[in-house]
Amino acid sequence: EAAVTQSPRNKVAVTGGKVTLSCNQTNNHNNMYWYRQDTGHGLRLIHYSYGAGSTEKGDIPDGYKASRPSQENFSLILELATPSQTSVYFCASGDRGTNERLFFGHGTKLSVL
Template sequence: EAAVTQSPRNKVAVTGGKVTLSCNQTNNHNNMYWYRQDTGHGLRLIHYSYGAGSTEKGDIPDGYKASRPSQENFSLILELATPSQTSVYFCASGESGGENTLYFGAGTRLSVL
């Protein structure tokens, strides 16, 4: 079965520190996405990618960078973490073309103190 794996599952970071969230997919999907989930906001799109080497800004990209070094891997980078970035982050993959079904990882719970 298709799989999206996120690491770490939980992370505590200090304000001003650098945080990297990793995502690996074995679906061979071209598209990958990073969302954050906050109460009252649902899921909001941070960055996405159409393939290796590409990254695009989503709806709330400020304070985040993304990297897609390969088809399988997509990272989210917080260069200077702030408490407002405390959230649950989800990675997802999906086929290009087709019907836009996304497959999600289990999430990373990030606390910035």
């Protein structure tokens, strides 16, 4: 079974602070994704990546940056965190060209106070 691991599982940050959410996958998948989940909105795509060194904007990229330093790792960076970024964040991986199945991590619950 494919494995996607997110860290931390829970994070409390202060407004204006920098937050980095990390994701590691051992599936050797090319594609990785960051979504946020809020009640009433479901899963919304923030950034995604085709492979090491690449990042693409998703549907709601404002206020977020992404970094893909290697095939296995994909980070989501909030340079200046705001309370509106309080949410649950999910990382996922999938095969390029087919994307026939995304494998998700367990999520990171972020609270910005």
